[in-house]
Amino acid sequence: MPLQWTQALSVGIPEIDAQHQELFRQVDRLLEATLANDHGQVGAMLTFLGEYVATHFSTEERFMRDVGYPGLDRHREEHERFAADLLELHRDFAEAGTLPGLVGRLNRQVGDWLRGHVCVTDMAMGRFASRARMA
Amino acid sequence: MPILWDPDLSVGVEAIDAQHQELFGRIDRLLEAIRERHGAEEVARLLEYLGEYVLAHFSSEEKLMLEQAYPHYDAHRQEHLRFVREFGALRAEHEKEGPTAALLIRVTNRVTAWLREHIYRADRDLAAFLRDSGG
Numbered sequence: 001m002p003l004q005w006t007q008a009l010s011v012g013i014p015e016i017d018a019q020h021q022e023l024f025r026q027v028d029r030l031l032e033a034t035l036a037n038d039h040g041q042v043g044a045m046l047t048f049l050g051e052y053v054a055t056h057f058s059t060e061e062r063f064m065r066d067v068g069y070p071g072l073d074r075h076r077e078e079h080e081r082f083a084a085d086l087l088e089l090h091r092d093f094a095e096a097g098t099l100p101g102l103v104g105r106l107n108r109q110v111g112d113w114l115r116g117h118v119c120v121t122d123m124a125m126g127r128f129a130s131r132a133r134m135a
Numbered sequence: 136m137p138i139l140w141d142p143d144l145s146v147g148v149e150a151i152d153a154q155h156q157e158l159f160g161r162i163d164r165l166l167e168a169i170r171e172r173h174g175a176e177e178v179a180r181l182l183e184y185l186g187e188y189v190l191a192h193f194s195s196e197e198k199l200m201l202e203q204a205y206p207h208y209d210a211h212r213q214e215h216l217r218f219v220r221e222f223g224a225l226r227a228e229h230e231k232e233g234p235t236a237a238l239l240i241r242v243t244n245r246v247t248a249w250l251r252e253h254i255y256r257a258d259r260d261l262a263a264f265l266r267d268s269g270g
Binding site for chain 1: 170172232235236237238239240241243244248
């Protein structure tokens with residue numbers, strides 16, 4: 001199931017929206033590589049995705065600190081749990097060389113998680129930021 | 136998700152293998168501290184603990200290389216220096232941002248993955264040379 005970014009997922013912060021779009025694109029490409037059984041590509045893309053996730057989470061966390069967002073700690077916890085899951089997925093893949101069910105894990109642990117996190121947690125951050133801007 | 140050392144990483148020289156295992160043990164503790172949220176102070180301590188051992192280990196290898204007149208000393212040492220710089224950047228990042236999801240990902244990708252690749256390639260070559268030269 002492709003991970004499509006739509007305007008409905010906008011959190012109202014252009015830089016973060018742009019990063020979300022890129023994130024979704026990378027996950028989609030990773031899913032394609034997995035379905036195509038391209039192991040070399042999958043490994044490289046998991047590393048690349050990890051780096052991008054790190055950059056993106058840093059951007060959000062710095063933003064939240066800058067605007068004094070009270071939900072920062074809880075939001076950070078979600079980021080940390082996801083990072084740990086992503087690394088574990090990468091490690092399992094690296095150890096096995098292949099991973100039956102990788103597609104399923106990518107869809108569930110990465111795709112679904114990202115969509116849900118953006119929809120709920122990042123949206124809340126976006127709403128706070130826009131209220132803070134109007135104040 | 137502990138234990139990053141695996142027998143594949145053995146280079147066949149006991150002293151070097153022992154140091155590599157210690158290195159991975161310290162990385163393990165660092166990653167665990169970040170994942171389990173032991174706090175910035177503990178993570179800083181473990182970053183320093185790891186950094187110290189990285190330097191000691193690299194010194195030890197470089198001394199061996201010089202003693203045995205290893206022909207690829209310069210290139211190998213350059214790799215060590217690049218890693219030390221990269222590691223320094225991660226420590227600086229931690230000082231600024233604390234033990235974040237990004238740090239967890241970057242320590243795993245840039246430290247662990249780098250070391251594994253370096254050991255598998257560069258240290259194996261060194262070890263083969265040392266064994267051949269009776270060192």
